[in-house]
Amino acid sequence: MEESGIIEARGLLGLPPPPSLTVAISINGNRKSKYVVRWALEKFIPEGKIMFKLLHIRPKITTVPTPMGNSIPISHVRDDVVAAYREEVEWKATEKLLPYKKMCAQKKVQVEILQIESDDVVYAISREVAKSTFNNLVIGASSRGMFSRGQTLSSKISECIPKFCTVYAVSEGNLSSLRPSDSETNGSIKDDSSETSFSTNDSSNNSSSQAESTDCGSVASYAHFRSPSLPMQQFEALSTINQTFFHKKTNSCETIHSRLSSLDIGEQEDGISSSHSNSDIGHPRSRLSCCKSLVTDNQSWLSDQASTSDGPSDFSSESQINVNFELEKLRVELRHFQGMYTNAQRETVDTSRKVNDLQKCRLEEASKLKEINLKEVEAKELAIQEKVKYEAAKKEVDYVKDCAEREAAQKKAAEIMALHEASEKEKLENALVGPLQQYRKFEWEDIVSATSSFSDNLRIGMGAYGAVYKCSLHHTTAAVKVLHSKEAHRKKQFQQELEILSSIRHPHLLILLGACPDHGCLVYEYMDNGSLEDRLLRKNNTPPIPWFERFRIAWEIASAIVFLHNSRPKSIIHRDLKPANILLDHNLVSKIGDVGLSKMLQSDSSALSTMCKVTRPLGTLCYIDPEYQRSGLISPKSDVYAFGIMILQLLTAKPAIALVHGVEMAVDDGRLPDMLDPEAGQWPIEETKELAVLGLKCAELCGRDRPDLKDQVLPVLERLKEFADRARDMAPHANHPLRITSYAQ
Incomplete structure (x- = not known):
């Protein structure tokens, strides 16, 4: 605003307008820097x-x-690290x-950031201003304590x-102090010389000296207006009063009148500058007229004092001091x-801007609220539509579910009917044809000859x-x-094994090729790799079985x-299950053999839960069910x-x-890997642990705590087998050169 007054003053004096400005702003990035930048924007944007x-x-x-958290001198660090840190x-x-x-x-102004690396802030800024010839520099005013x-x-x-360069010091968004450039200082010096020449020259030069003082007075008033601060101005005024009191005791009336005239002219120019700089408010003339009337009243009072006295020479030193004091005041x-x-x-300007911003924010928030309300209405309509669709889909699902249940019931009834018909057909065939002998009888002489007389x-x-x-x-x-x-119980085991193996077939039950019942001979298929016990315990140096097998x-x-x-x-x-x-x-x-000790239970709906009491436990120690050993009650859980136990032996x-x-x-x-057989290869930890936990559950002391073999154990083992098959397909095939058969029963 003050600069706009100077531009208009230059126009009144016939001087050309100033060129485009380059303003340097020194900032350090703290919270006060925004006030410095904001003040500079408000100050210099109207300049053009x-x-x-x-x-x-x-x-x-x-x-x-x-x-x-330490620091290393850059001389001790590699250049690339220093460059990266820089x-x-x-x-x-x-x-x-x-x-x-x-x-x-x-604010749509051109801006450029200059980063200067220096430990001396004053020297760095001074050098940059001198190098770039900045005419204006805006800095933040340093805070100063009372006792600093x-x-x-x-x-x-x-x-x-x-x-x-003109230096502006800004504190909290207000101009705190100003150091004018040489051009402004020269203007103020001319103002002082104009006052002296006005008081010494004769009346014939009054018009020219008044014009000169008017020109210089505008610059002087501009310098006064941009003085550092109000306390400093008061201090300067008091200093002037003291100097007047001690050093100017013999001033003439002409000097007083000349000072009053210069004050009047200076204040007039101040009014011109102020009116131009504050033209956006609309009533600066009233303040200027008040200031001028104040000076005019003071001047008339001085004239009255001069007229009542005998002459200019009759003013006493005391009246001169009072006049100077009032003038400075x-x-x-x-x-x-x-x-x-x-x-x-x-x-006022800041408040108007804030009011406009708040009004704009209010309008924006109202627009957003309206959009939100519209979206809310749309969301409610969409929710209603989705609810209708959900109800329709639920009805359709219920209908499909009912249809599926009816079809399942019909299918189950058809399967039951088919099983019943098949059973009836099998009974009819057995009644017509009779039981089939499913084993071959060998002659005793053929067996003796084949074994070279045993x-x-x-x-x-x-x-x-x-x-x-x-x-x-x-x-x-x-x-x-x-x-x-030829003991009776041995013959009973022979007959039982012959009956069982001749009546059933399974891929993992040992195949009975024939028998010689008269001499107690059973002929089986030959198994090349012997028993599982021989291979696990590595008897006769047999190769180990891989974990996936x-x-x-x-x-x-x-x-x-x-x-x-x-x-x-x-x-x-x-x-008598054992390796x-x-x-x-x-x-x-693998195939299970030696079913001579097997026990047949009644086949009904509760066959798997049926128990049978025997006179004495049979089997091999460490594999006999503890409940069977204690009570003599045999059940399918005994085989479980x-x-x-066999699962744990397969692992260890x-x-x-x-x-x-x-x-x-x-x-x-968590030491299961230490218990595993290292000869089996690289065990998969998770799957092996799952198999070990399953074996421990099967080996529980109480039969009711053991899992069901068909519904709980077999599905888990089938999944682990599929995992092992995939691992075997990816691993190289193992050779099993040594094949020793052992049928020790």
């Missing part, structure tokens, strides 16, 4: 085309921080200055900046009123039941088991046991217990004694 230079002084980089510092500084650049961009001593940073900058009050008026004008060289196993020999019958390699005792073997054994438990017309409980009774062919396919290849406790402790402590 403006170019803003934002100066930011940052310290020189001498050290590089470390992640530990780029990071520059980027952070640029991000810090972006809000101020956006403030300038919102020495110069502030802003005063140091004002002293060191070249004289051709009026000047101070005038400046104070001007400052108050400027602040009021600025606050030579020890052909014997491949020996057990409590009898000896097992390898032979060739009718061009078929077979294994012959010979009963070596063990997963499959566990599933095969479980499927065969489920088949026995669900056989018709009677359920079969094996009662020695599991035989392996040349492809490591023995199967759980350890004897069955105390194996359950050892595996349970290993699982609880």
Whole structure:
């Protein structure tokens, strides 16, 4: 506003308008910097085309921080690290200055950021101003305490900046101090000389001196208006009064009149400048007329005092002091009123701008609220439509569900009818044809000849039941088991095994090729890889079984046991499941043998839960069900217990004694990999742990705590078998060169 007054004063004096300005603004990025930039925007935007230079002084980089919080001198750091750190510092500084650049961009002015690296802020700013020849510099006024001593940073900058640049110090959005350039200082000097020449020249030169004082007075009033601050102005006025009191005791009346005239002219020019700078308010003339009337009243009072006295020479020194004091007091009050008026004008403009912004925000919020209400109505309509669709879809689903239930019931009834018809047909065929003999009878002479009279060289196993020999019958390699005792219970086991194996078939039950009932001989298919016990315990240096084959073997054994438990017309409980009774062919396919100790239970709807009491427990220690051992009650859960022990042996290849406790402790402590058989390869931890937990559940002491073999155990083993098959397909095929058969029963 003050600059616009000078531009109009230049136009009145016939001077050309000033060129486009380049204003430098020194900011450090703190919260006070926004006030400095905002003040500069309000100050210089009306000037015309403006170019803003934002100066930011940052310290020189001498050290590089470390992640530990220390700092390393850059001389001890690689150049690429220093360059990267320098780029990071520059980027952070640029991000810090972006809000101020956006403030300038919102006002549609050109802006440029200059980052200067220096430890001396005063020198860096002074050098940049001198190099770029900035005519205007805006800085933040340093806060100063009541008891602080020495110069502030802003005063140091004002002293060191070249004289051709005008320095504005801004505090909290208001001009705090100003250091004018040489051109403004020269204008104020001319004003003082005009006052002296006016008082000494004769009346013939009054018109020219008044014109000169008018020109210089406008610049002088401009300098007064942009004086540092109101307290400093009061201090200067008091200093002037003191100097007048002690050093100017003999002033003439002409000097008083000349000062009054110069004051009148100066105040007139102040009024012109003020009216131009505050033209947007609309009534600055009233303030100017008040100030001029105040000075005119003072001048008339002085004239009355002069006329009542005998002459100019009769003024006493005391009256001169009073006049000077009143004069300086009026000047101070005038400046104070001007400052108050400027602040009021600025606050009015700020308030008007805030009111406009609030009005604009209110309109925007009202528009957004209207949009939200429309969207809410649309959402409610959409919700109603979706609810209708949901109800229709629910009705359709209920209808489809009812249809599916009816179809399922019809299908189940048809299956029951088909099963009933098949059963009736089978009964009819059995009644017409009679029972079929499903085993072949061998002659005793053929068996003796095939075994070379039961030579020890052909014997491949020996057990409590009898000896097992390898032979060739009718061009078929077979294994012959010979009963070596004629005891009654041995004959009963022979007859039971012959009856069971001749009446049932399963891929994982040992195939009975024939028998010689008169001499207690059973002829089986020959299994190349012997028993599972021999392969797990590595007898005769046999190669180990890979882990994926063990997963499959566990599933095969479980499927065969489920088949026995669900056989018709009677359920079969094996009662002697153990690795020695599991035989392996040349492809490591497992088959259950030695069913001589099996127990047949009545086949009805509760066959799997039926128990039978026997006189004494039979089987192998460590595989016998504890409940069966204690109470003599046999049930399908007895085979589940023995199967759980075999699962743990498949994983660990350890004897069955105390194996359950050892595996349970290993699982609880997270040491299961230490218990696994290392010869089986790289075990999959998650799947192996699942299989171990399943084995522990099957080996529970209480029968009711063991899982159901068909519904709970077999699905898990089938899933693990499929996982093992995929692993086997990806792994190289293992060779099994050693094939030793053992049928020790």
